[in-house]
Amino acid sequence: MINKLSPSILAADFAALGEDIRKAEEAGAEYLHIDVMDGHFVPSLSLGFPVIEAIRKKSVAVFDVHLMMDNPDPYIKAFAEAGADILTVHAEVCPHLNRTIAAIKENGMKACVALNPSTSLSALDYILEDLDMVLLMTVNPGFGGQKYIESCTAKIRDLRKMMEERGLEIDIEVDGGIKLNNVQTVLDAGANIIVAGSAVFGGDIEKNVTDFMKILGEA
Ligand SMILES: O=C(CO)[C@H](O)[C@H](O)COP(=O)(O)O
Ligand SMILES: [Fe+2]
Numbered sequence: 001m002i003n004k005l006s007p008s009i010l011a012a013d014f015a016a017l018g019e020d021i022r023k024a025e026e027a028g029a030e031y032l033h034i035d036v037m038d039g040h041f042v043p044s045l046s047l048g049f050p051v052i053e054a055i056r057k058k059s060v061a062v063f064d065v066h067l068m069m070d071n072p073d074p075y076i077k078a079f080a081e082a083g084a085d086i087l088t089v090h091a092e093v094c095p096h097l098n099r100t101i102a103a104i105k106e107n108g109m110k111a112c113v114a115l116n117p118s119t120s121l122s123a124l125d126y127i128l129e130d131l132d133m134v135l136l137m138t139v140n141p142g143f144g145g146q147k148y149i150e151s152c153t154a155k156i157r158d159l160r161k162m163m164e165e166r167g168l169e170i171d172i173e174v175d176g177g178i179k180l181n182n183v184q185t186v187l188d189a190g191a192n193i194i195v196a197g198s199a200v201f202g203g204d205i206e207k208n209v210t211d212f213m214k215i216l217g218e219a
């Protein structure tokens with residue numbers, strides 16, 4: 001599996017968003033993780049279409065859009081038009097997951113399902129073969145800067161094993177509390193797409209990206 005860093009712009013300086021993104025990309029980040037929160041599924045409100053459209057004009061990165069929203073189905077086409085490349089929906093709020101995943105693909109995006117830390121991997125049992133990526137939340141979604149939940153390491157390992165047993169090579173993305181001092185743990189467990197917000201945008205962005213990429217073997 002190819003490792004990628006996906007810096008989460010939730011932790012960027014929103015008053016200097018274009019500049020912070022430019023720094024992350026110039027340091028070598030190929031993905032950007034964009035957190036959309038609806039104040040329903042999660043307590044926070046974050047950003048929406050105008051922001052995604054604006055940064056799409058400035059960035060060539062893969063837009064890895066993480067929807068933390070109830071009932072995302074009516075918005076799928078609009079996210080594609082705004083510039084999303086990968087669209088992630090939460091299993092907890094998608095009762096018609098096959099239909100949702102099909103709609104994401106029909107709109108030309110890669111399809112990913114996210115699971116909260118306490119959601120069982122069995123939620124993926126009958127959909128895994130249809131996915132381009134699985135996002136395992138390693139904190140409860142809603143806020144940046146939280147602490148990594150240790151029990152998620154075994155879950156990553158179990159998901160990679162589940163994929164191997166089915167002969168699947170699907171990206172496993174991890175999101176929440178990933179820092180330079182625990183990223184090797186999640187890589188060893190089987191994750192290969194690494195979201196980092198505060199650990200990238202809090203401080204020297206170029207140095208943080210470079211340091212992560214050395215560990216990811218991307219540098
Ligand atoms: O989805 C998210 C929160 O719900 C964010 O992507 C995540 O929390 C990144 O922030 P950090 O790396 O600071 O934990
Ligand atoms: Fe996220």
